[in-house]
Amino acid sequence: MTIRLLPPNLVNQIAAGEVVERPASALKELVENAIDADASRIDIVLNDGGRSLIVVTDNGCGMTSQELMVAVDRHATSKLPSDDLLEINYLGFRGEALPAIGSVARLTVTSRRPGADSGWYVVVAGGRKDGPVPAPHPPGTRIEVRDIFFATPARLKFLKSAQTELSYAIDAIERLAMAHPDISFTLMADGRQRLNLPAGLTQGDLFDAHLERLAVILGKDFAANALPVAAEREGLKLYGYIGVPTFNRGNALAQYLFVNGRPVRDRLLAGAVRAAYQDFLAPNRHPYVVLFLELPLREVDVNVHPAKAEVRFRDSGLVRGLMVGALKHALAEAGHRASTTVATGALGSFQAGGYRSINVRPPMTYSGNGGGSYGAAYALQEDENQGLAEGEAASSLFALAPSAPDTTPIEEVEADYRSHPLGVARAQVHETYIVAQTGDGIVIVDQHAAHERLVYERMKAALAEGGIARQILLIPEVIELDEPSAARVAARAPELADLGLVLESFGGNSIVVREVPALLGDTDVVGLVKDLADDLASVDEALSLKDRLGDVCGTLACHGAVRAGRRLNGAEMNAILRQMEVTPHAGQCNHGRPTYVELKLKDIERLFGRR
Numbered sequence: 001m002t003i004r005l006l007p008p009n010l011v012n013q014i015a016a017g018e019v020v021e022r023p024a025s026a027l028k029e030l031v032e033n034a035i036d037a038d039a040s041r042i043d044i045v046l047n048d049g050g051r052s053l054i055v056v057t058d059n060g061c062g063m064t065s066q067e068l069m070v071a072v073d074r075h076a077t078s079k080l081p082s083d084d085l086l087e088i089n090y091l092g093f094r095g096e097a098l099p100a101i102g103s104v105a106r107l108t109v110t111s112r113r114p115g116a117d118s119g120w121y122v123v124v125a126g127g128r129k130d131g132p133v134p135a136p137h138p139p140g141t142r143i144e145v146r147d148i149f150f151a152t153p154a155r156l157k158f159l160k161s162a163q164t165e166l167s168y169a170i171d172a173i174e175r176l177a178m179a180h181p182d183i184s185f186t187l188m189a190d191g192r193q194r195l196n197l198p199a200g201l202t203q204g205d206l207f208d209a210h211l212e213r214l215a216v217i218l219g220k221d222f223a224a225n226a227l228p229v230a231a232e233r234e235g236l237k238l239y240g241y242i243g244v245p246t247f248n249r250g251n252a253l254a255q256y257l258f259v260n261g262r263p264v265r266d267r268l269l270a271g272a273v274r275a276a277y278q279d280f281l282a283p284n285r286h287p288y289v290v291l292f293l294e295l296p297l298r299e300v301d302v303n304v305h306p307a308k309a310e311v312r313f314r315d316s317g318l319v320r321g322l323m324v325g326a327l328k329h330a331l332a333e334a335g336h337r338a339s340t341t342v343a344t345g346a347l348g349s350f351q352a353g354g355y356r357s358i359n360v361r362p363p364m365t366y367s368g369n370g371g372g373s374y375g376a377a378y379a380l381q382e383d384e385n386q387g388l389a390e391g392e393a394a395s396s397l398f399a400l401a402p403s404a405p406d407t408t409p410i411e412e413v414e415a416d417y418r419s420h421p422l423g424v425a426r427a428q429v430h431e432t433y434i435v436a437q438t439g440d441g442i443v444i445v446d447q448h449a450a451h452e453r454l455v456y457e458r459m460k461a462a463l464a465e466g467g468i469a470r471q472i473l474l475i476p477e478v479i480e481l482d483e484p485s486a487a488r489v490a491a492r493a494p495e496l497a498d499l500g501l502v503l504e505s506f507g508g509n510s511i512v513v514r515e516v517p518a519l520l521g522d523t524d525v526v527g528l529v530k531d532l533a534d535d536l537a538s539v540d541e542a543l544s545l546k547d548r549l550g551d552v553c554g555t556l557a558c559h560g561a562v563r564a565g566r567r568l569n570g571a572e573m574n575a576i577l578r579q580m581e582v583t584p585h586a587g588q589c590n591h592g593r594p595t596y597v598e599l600k601l602k603d604i605e606r607l608f609g610r611r
Helices: 008-019 023-036 065-071 097-104 153-157 162-179 206-218 220-224 267-277 316-333 340-349 410-416 447-464 483-491 493-498 525-537 549-560 570-582 601-607
Strands: 041-047 053-058 106-112 119-125 128-135 140-146 184-189 192-197 226-233 236-243 255-259 262-264 289-294 424-429 433-438 441-446 470-480 502-505 510-517 596-600
Touching: 023 041, 023 053, 023 097, 023 140, 023 162, 041 162, 065 106, 065 119, 065 128, 097 106, 097 119, 162 184, 162 192, 162 206, 162 255, 162 262, 192 206, 206 220, 206 236, 206 289, 220 226, 226 316, 236 316, 255 267, 267 289, 267 316, 289 316, 424 570, 433 447, 433 570, 441 447, 441 570, 441 601, 447 570, 470 525, 483 493, 483 502, 483 510, 483 525, 493 502, 510 525, 596 601
Parallel strands: 041 184, 255 289
Antiparallel strands: 041 053, 053 140, 106 119, 106 140, 119 128, 184 192, 226 236, 236 289, 255 262, 424 433, 433 441, 441 596, 470 510, 502 510
């Protein structure tokens, strides 16, 4: 077998295969060049998803005729003045984009320096270049790409539909626009404007400018549910916005991560986001995230991927720690805040009357001793086995309320609902939902989801303070499991004891439980241990349970929470509301579902045609 050098045109086509995966990747390279040229306005035109035409026009610094001819040669760049690959301060630096595109498409570059007498253009088609030729042109550069992959028809066959390719192109531009709110972007596709992103109008700091741009791209809902993030550590700076946990989606497409202004898809950064949200979202739900990481150039290598989509950090542990800590702090600062879209979705579910017949029963009035009336329609089925009596002791509600019936005078109740963010309880509906009146609307609380979060946070706090208090069972509970499950649980007995659950092997496939966390109260011990056995099946044996604290405590909290179907008195309901107001992350349960919906009075009035 003879070794030979490849011809230049084939070398360029191979390079094009690495750099120009599809029209969107070619467009990204061209727009990055425009940003590097200090353009303040970038206009884009696409036809057929970019397959037949891509035009990028900018008002940047432009090029002379000599620079223009060099720019279309391989490995020609103005962005490595010191020849140091660890001092890369530009988006484009490899010097491959223009020649790679010119090797598989018909490329025309027209450019003019500010103050120059005229512009110049050069044409590259299938790797062959012609020019430069004088041409009238305003200061800046215009790059036209026609018939991409005409020189490599096999690549053309692998492109998706025009609409799919256009969606990739729009995503690429939106990512660059997020990082550069000071630049105006427009995109026309097949004669229709698809993007119009004016430069930031906010006369404030970078935070305001970014949020203004993000509101246009991601929508007003993101702006309304965004939490600011800002942190610095050892020369690293992290800033941006993240969504409250209840504002989430079923995939990770709304996670935008930038390193020194460069959009990246990095596993380390994505893993840090998952770690920060692990207490608040189910595994199949993903948060909205837009984060910008800035660090010294020598602390990151951006030259590890042909398309510059991945980076490598010198100190990955420092980066991950900064991200996880900053995101958790921002989520803690949110307190009990829930997504505004929860209320919008609730309002959309309401129907005006008249569609169906509703059997209305007279409301039952809840009254405590002393005449305090909540005027609440419990809508109870008259089943003597359901719920607790209004004055029964709340033994399994940790520190929620005295066991005596509510005796708060009605005058105090009326005054209090305006002074509490979540208002004052007025009713319990279907023994599952607490209805509270606030100063300007109502709040509907899912009692199980809310109390589950309260128990969970209480358990985490107890662990941090040295341990969870335990309660000895009067009669130890013997539980039969299958052999693998019994072995898993018994092997983790010392760690479970630290979490307040004391158990041991009882011979064969049995487990005996002697103590449970006191916070759980009167819980279903059998169901709890069986659920824990299932959880342990997915835990790596090399990991301690404290490494998977969220999973284990989440299971414990779920069993210790007030169940749907339990009737609560007024004091118990109000105690849940008050604890939610002072508990971090009380706006969502451990699985990311909202714990309450808030409806403003003006929204309720719209439902009834009053507005």
